[in-house]
Amino acid sequence: MSSATKASRIGEELWKTRVDKVNAELVTLTYGTIVAQLCQDYDGNYQDVNKQLEKMGYNIGMRLIEDFLAKSNVGRCANFRETADMIAKVGFRIFLNIAPTVTNWTSDNNQFSLVFDENPLADFVELPDDGRAQDELWFSNILCGVLRGALEMVQMQIEAHFVSDVLRGDDTTEMRVSLVRYIEDEMPPDEE
Amino acid sequence: MSYYFTILSPTDVPLFNIAFGTSKSGGDGIARFRFPDTAQYMNQFIIHSSLDVVEEAQWMNGNMYLKHIDTYPPASAYISAFLTPSGARFLLLHQPPQLPTNNVSSATAGSGSILGSSFSGSGGSSSRASASSVAANPTSPQTEEAVRQFMTEVYENYVKTVMSPFYRQGMEIKSSVFRGKVTAAGRKWL
């Protein structure tokens, strides 16, 4: 059984049995309000908004991974490909009830894309019509941060960014994830 | 039949305007008002003048769809209204084509300016609805039903549009997506 199908099954099972559900509109509106408020607070400086969203996601990811592990009880992944399947088929499934497609692997297996067919965070959203948001704002950038935070906790330093978004008029919503390195165990600081 | 559709905020600020023609009975979806020279402001004027009736009618029953509520005979303009629970008014002006068939297509250029590019074409006027069809009789039960369907569909899309985090209450609805959806609803039902 491929790791993708296995992951799909785990995700399905957890979604049915272990996950508390909340109203999707509540999530969508809450997130939308946060982004809109950030855009206002940063005076339409969308680079800063992207950065801030990423940072918020990072903090969420560091906590979310613990919940993920507690719920799923899965062990360490054998390789980055398996990690990708876990993210797409279990992680996104239990937290957002979506399962993005894992695709576009590089030959060294260190980079892949997540293609989102649906994105509950962006329902109803239409980007501001100021001629810049369409080119600069990554509305769902919080997800990049979540992945970075979560994977850092399981000893993987990654870099994630969106390369396209249907909100901008692109055909797909795609996030690029690259493994930077595996993080070594930390030693306790030396005495004296 | 030609239509002019407006959304008014609870404080009577126009949030959205669109003019379109019928697509039923072979209509081409292009508005051809009877007095194209004045239609641009007369339509708005007629719609706003019906607000008093709306405000009376809205307390008569609990329905959101108030059906046909007002008529302005000089332009044979009929107004249907729909209220959202939050107090926004959807008003649809419909104007049946002049029954004596005359060529009005030459006049469409005048109304094009308010309609945006999508309506500026000058389609032929070959097809005319029969008097019994939805398109021609503004007070028939079929028309009421068709308008209700249209209003309901617009309402669904209106809700989605105002749910966008970047839309602020009372702001003009500029969304091209919404405009497209209204056009589609018009094509589907009217």
Next chain:
Amino acid sequence: MVVYSFYIFDRHAECIYKRRWLPRPSSIVGSKSSRPTSEASAPATGPPAVLGQSARTTDDDAKLIFGTVFSLRNMARKLGGEDDNFVTYRTNQYRLHYYETPTNTKFVMLTDIKSPSMRVALQQIYINLYVEYVVKNPLSPTEHPGGVGVNNELFEESLEQFVTRVLS
């Protein structure tokens, strides 16, 4: 079964929680009340007597224990592969139980030698207490650089209950 002490180490090798339950009178000289203390600052009144000496502080205990499990775990991995890990070891005096999450958070419990495997119990503590009360508390920090560590009444109370009611 007697639980002597309990430790959590985070991924930066920082001891973020420690808790000692003084051993039953049979194993300690003098009759200390069984009042539990979880304060690191309290000078050790006799770390679990099973550890022998009496002049060490709980801080030192924590470091010692970390060193031990860290080495044992690395050794286990060297011999048994990346996914291997040790579960428990026992001495003549005590038994040490170990559970490590994929986030490198380490849970350690010291009990008497008669106790059964506590691996599941440690996992329960992680899932039902640590994640629920510490991780999911938005006001508690995710990292504890030399700070207060887990300073969370809900967690401590629940742990207390879990150890006293469920485990003994």
